[in-house]
Amino acid sequence: MRDGLVVSPDGTKIHFAVEGRGRPLVIVPGVLAPLELYRPLVRVLADRYQVALVERRGYGRSEVGPAPVTFDRQAEDLVAVLGELDEPATVFGHSFGGLVTLAAARAAGERIAETVLYEPPMATLGAVLEPMLAGCRKAVAEDRPEDAVRLALKLSGSPEHRDEGLAGATIAKLTRLAPGLIADLESATALKVPAEYWAGARVPVTLLEGGRTAPEYARSVAGLRAVYPEARHEVLPGEVHIPREIERLADFFA
Structure with missing residues (x-):
């Protein structure tokens, strides 16, 4: 894969x-999702697309930027990446990356041809995440990043769903993503907005969900279907929030 670099409006370097x-x-990863999770999807799509896999703030080689990180900054990062492309892009947003994608589609719609969104967590934002943010901050400050990761994996639903889609990644490997x-929890905790906030993307929207996903993600997709009644909606039998066979999603791109 070839490397790319943009500088977001606040000066943060995004790879x-x-x-x-x-x-x-463009692939926009979810919370605590290693780039390795998306490699099988990239391999399938690269036969017909120029695929750009974004390292969001604080992940991989990308800088975190000024703290606390805001959702608006995350959306600006994606708009900056889109500005490096020669023509409007299809954008796939996974989980929190799906919300970033919707915001970018409102801010820079002419740079986006369509969006494909897998379980954007609209129903799990705001104050409900404040205890998790506090716990993760404390764990990282005390040099216990593995405890922050364990706490955050609760975002992926009930216990039987938390780890099975992580493509064999161990807690130790995920600690580098702390x-x-x-940054994601700071951004998500500050978002206290109604469902209508996500409206306004004037591009085709496809909403995907796993057939075995946790209830909060099913509610999130249902809420977005109400906002985008014309959106294509597909359910992937047997899948959870972090897909075990993420390459299956390639079937839903034009």
Whole structure:
């Protein structure tokens, strides 16, 4: 994969990796999701797309930027990446990355041809996350990033759903993503908005959900279907919030 770099409006350096040729397609990862999770999807899509895999703030080589991180900054990061592409892109947003994608579609719609969103967690934002943010901050400050990761995995639903989609990644491997985890929780905790906040993307929207996902993610998709009644909606039998076979999602891109 080829490396790319943009500087977001606040001066934060955001890295992304590019593979393949064709129309641009951007992948926006979810919370605590290692880039390795998306490699099988990239390999399938690279035959027909130029795929850009974004390392969001605090993940991989991307800087965290000024603290606390805000959702608006996250959306600006994606708009900056889109500005590096030669033509409007298909954008796939997974989990929190799906919300970032919707915000970017409102801010820079002409740079986005369509969005494909897998379980954007609209129903799990705001004050409900404040205890988790406080616990994760404390664990990281005390040099216990593995405890922050364990706490955050609760975002993925009931116990039988938490780990099975992480493609074999161990807690130890995920601890390097702790800075991005804190950035995401800061951004998500500050979002106290109604469902209508996410409206306004004037591009085709596809909403995907797993057939075995946790109730809060099913509620989130239902809420977005109400906001976008014309959106395509598909359920992937047997899948959970962190898909075990993420390459299956390639079937839903034009």
